[in-house]
Amino acid sequence: MKLPSRRALALGLAALLFLAGFGWLVATQGPLARVKVTVAKAGETTLDRTLFGIGTVEARRSYAIGPTVAGRVAAVLVDHGEAVTAGQLLAEMDPVDLEARQAAGSATAARAGQLVASAQAALAEAGSRARLAQASSERYADLRRKSFVSQEAADAKVHEAAAAQAGQEAAAAALAAAKDEARRAQSDLAGLGKSRAHLRLVSPVDGIVTARLAEPGSTVVAGQSVVQVIDPATLWLRVRIDQGRSAGLAVGLPVDIALRSRPGQMLKGRVERVDLVGDAVAEERIANVSLGEAPGNQAIGELAEATLHLPPAAKALAVPAAAVKRVGTENGVWRLVEGRARFAAVSTGPASADGMVQVLNGLAAGDAVIVHSNRTLTPDLRVNVVDTLVKAAP
Structure with missing residues (x-):
């Protein structure tokens, strides 16, 4: 019997090593590899609940000043940005006859x-x-x-x-x-x-002119604004909050405010009013928040980030907010059960500033939930639990 040559043995060994490496690569890194996930356990904690929303600076008291009858503007005595006092003449209409x-x-x-x-x-x-x-x-x-x-x-x-x-x-x-x-x-x-x-248009309050809407010689109709004035002492935020996370929204809640123009300065505020009519299209509720000690020369319409603080919830079942996913028409979490992903629908409450969200039902304390994954999860998908999905830089 003729023995294989060394060359044939070397080629066979190389082929075996290649097939083994290819199989390992397919099983661990390729499409057949288990999905890598990070996991957290649902647990009871004292949850510092918060609501987050984006708001715009508005004036609670805004006055559109114009004539009660149609006529021609004779003079406009103020311009945008000027401070006015109560009773000050702002504009005058032509008396004609x-x-x-x-x-x-x-x-x-x-x-x-x-x-x-x-x-x-x-x-x-x-x-x-x-x-x-x-x-x-x-x-x-x-x-x-x-x-x-x-x-x-x-x-x-x-x-x-x-x-x-x-x-x-x-x-x-x-x-x-x-x-x-x-x-x-x-x-x-x-x-x-x-x-x-009535042809003498005067300011009803001490305020600031925010708009000059007509010029001398212009013809305006009854009720049309010539000058717009706001009361700067009534500035507040009109904050929009997701209806799905608005549980607990009420008048009197303390609010931390970060104006877009002053991101490093945190202002204190308070919920003054919650509108009964929300935005049905955007699915948002609207809260009006006082600015407290508002900085001077505040621009109307400036965006701000508002964090509303609800009373802490003791012994609240909480999971990381990143674990809550929307699958189809349901909100829920992917549970880790015997090495496989299982979707569970849950009802959530308010979230905290540290990224935790309260789970009202659908989970029990100690249940393992998947927080992050390197691929989209599907039911009964086998997963591999890791500490992190991102390797630390050397």
């Missing part, structure tokens, strides 16, 4: 006053005639009883007294009408005065 109408209204009111005086004089004259006619009628009646005058003469005096009394009543009615006309003229004049005052 209002001054002439006021002059006509003043003349009408004066004439109405003169008519009242004339009617008062006429009433006094009619009263005097009525009294004289009544006295004359009484004398003639006495003379008729003594047969010194005829019945016809006595009846004529009675008629004169009645006519004089009717004239007095007519004069009184004319005086009442004149007074009503005077009041109407005064009301018209006062209305013109108010219209003139």
